[in-house]
Amino acid sequence: MTMAGYRNRAHPLWLAHIVHRLSGLFLALFLPVHFWVLAMAASDPGRLDGWLAFTEAGIVKAAEFGLVFGLAVHMFGGLRLLALEWLPWSAPQKTLAAAAAALSFLIAVLFLMRAI
Amino acid sequence: MPQDTIRLTIDRGAASESFDVPAYESQTVLDVVSWVQQNADPSLAYRFACRVGMCGSCAMMVNGVPRWTCRTHVSKVLKGGALQVGPLRNLPVIRDLVVDMDPFFDKWVAAEGVHHGTRTRDDEIAPIDETSPARVEANSGIECINCSVCYAACDTVAGNPDYLGPAPLLRAWTLLNDAKDAGRVAILDAVSGSGGCHNCHSMGSCTAYCPNELDPMSAIAGLKRETMKHALRGKR
Numbered sequence: 377m378t379m380a381g382y383r384n385r386a387h388p389l390w391l392a393h394i395v396h397r398l399s400g401l402f403l404a405l406f407l408p409v410h411f412w413v414l415a416m417a418a419s420d421p422g423r424l425d426g427w428l429a430f431t432e433a434g435i436v437k438a439a440e441f442g443l444v445f446g447l448a449v450h451m452f453g454g455l456r457l458l459a460l461e462w463l464p465w466s467a468p469q470k471t472l473a474a475a476a477a478a479l480s481f482l483i484a485v486l487f488l489m490r491a492i
Numbered sequence: 493m494p495q496d497t498i499r500l501t502i503d504r505g506a507a508s509e510s511f512d513v514p515a516y517e518s519q520t521v522l523d524v525v526s527w528v529q530q531n532a533d534p535s536l537a538y539r540f541a542c543r544v545g546m547c548g549s550c551a552m553m554v555n556g557v558p559r560w561t562c563r564t565h566v567s568k569v570l571k572g573g574a575l576q577v578g579p580l581r582n583l584p585v586i587r588d589l590v591v592d593m594d595p596f597f598d599k600w601v602a603a604e605g606v607h608h609g610t611r612t613r614d615d616e617i618a619p620i621d622e623t624s625p626a627r628v629e630a631n632s633g634i635e636c637i638n639c640s641v642c643y644a645a646c647d648t649v650a651g652n653p654d655y656l657g658p659a660p661l662l663r664a665w666t667l668l669n670d671a672k673d674a675g676r677v678a679i680l681d682a683v684s685g686s687g688g689c690h691n692c693h694s695m696g697s698c699t700a701y702c703p704n705e706l707d708p709m710s711a712i713a714g715l716k717r718e719t720m721k722h723a724l725r726g727k728r
Binding site for chain 2 (some may be wrong): 385387389390393457460461462464
């Protein structure tokens with residue numbers, strides 16, 4: 377397939393699939409490292425402190441944004457898929473549900489930002 | 493139309509060939525392909541029949557997207573005066589723009605897309621309630637004309653040649669919801685196997701590109717729910 381073909385086929389649901397698949401792969405690669413570092417709290421606390429100091433670096437802070445974004449899009453993408461496949465809803469019902477989820481997420485994040 | 497000719501590139505086997513085709517107003521992609529066959533290269537192989545979007549035989553990849561060429565205006569898809577046309581994806585190419593549709597039709601049968609009658613010719617015709625939810629579901633998919641556009645659009649078929657694909661599963665869903673069809677268990681068995689509905693990743697290319705605006709993706713989601721209920725009830 378040509379690049380033009382891929383470009384033309386990039387409709388919203390197809391992009392949602394790609395984002396879900398790539399964020400899932402990314403999280404699958406990240407989680408073993410995450411648990412390995414957390415396990416250091418029990419096995420080697422000194423080394424863990426070294427890692428935690430490393431997370432203060434600006435580039436790691438920026439990467440954390442990508443991590444949270446990846447987690448959020450994967451979670452909401454997964455909920456979208458579950459609703460799409462397991463709930464016999466009509467298209468307007470799904471739009472309303474997505475709008476409600478986005479709004480509640482927005483409100484929850486606003487409260488979280490006030491809390492921290 | 494602003495320019496006098498269209499630069500048409502046709503995928504022919506391993507190579508592709510370009511032609512300058514005279515541009516006219518209200519021209520369809522099938523018109524420009526036909527112009528090449530009639531004026532530039534009589535050996536060009538392609539299929540068409542009705543030319544009005546009823547038979548489904550002229551489906552091709554147009555700029556990488558599966559379309560009915562007879563119902564696609566050149567002006568809608570022309571990019572910088574150029575157009576690329578190729579044979580439908582996911583099916584074996586016989587020659588030039590002609591694909592072998594057999595694997596696609598075989599999957600209709602494999603998905604139990606055949607009528608499982610409930611009555612004999614001596615019985616009365618079964619009364620159908622057009623407003624029942626099952627009939628509404630069945631009606632939503634019966635306009636499929638097996639053009640294979642959805643099958644060519646599907647990335648899951650591209651990755652797994654055993655996957656039954658959108659149109660055969662849409663047909664299975666239609667029959668499952670048809671009060672006149674008695675093949676419920678056979679259909680659910682056929683669509684829940686290794687090449688069945690659970691392969692679908694809900695990318696929605698089938699629904700996005702269906703020229704009849706049908707919704708195979710939702711039909712496949714319906715099959716996923718019904719096969720799951722069927723399994724949980726212990727194969728009743």
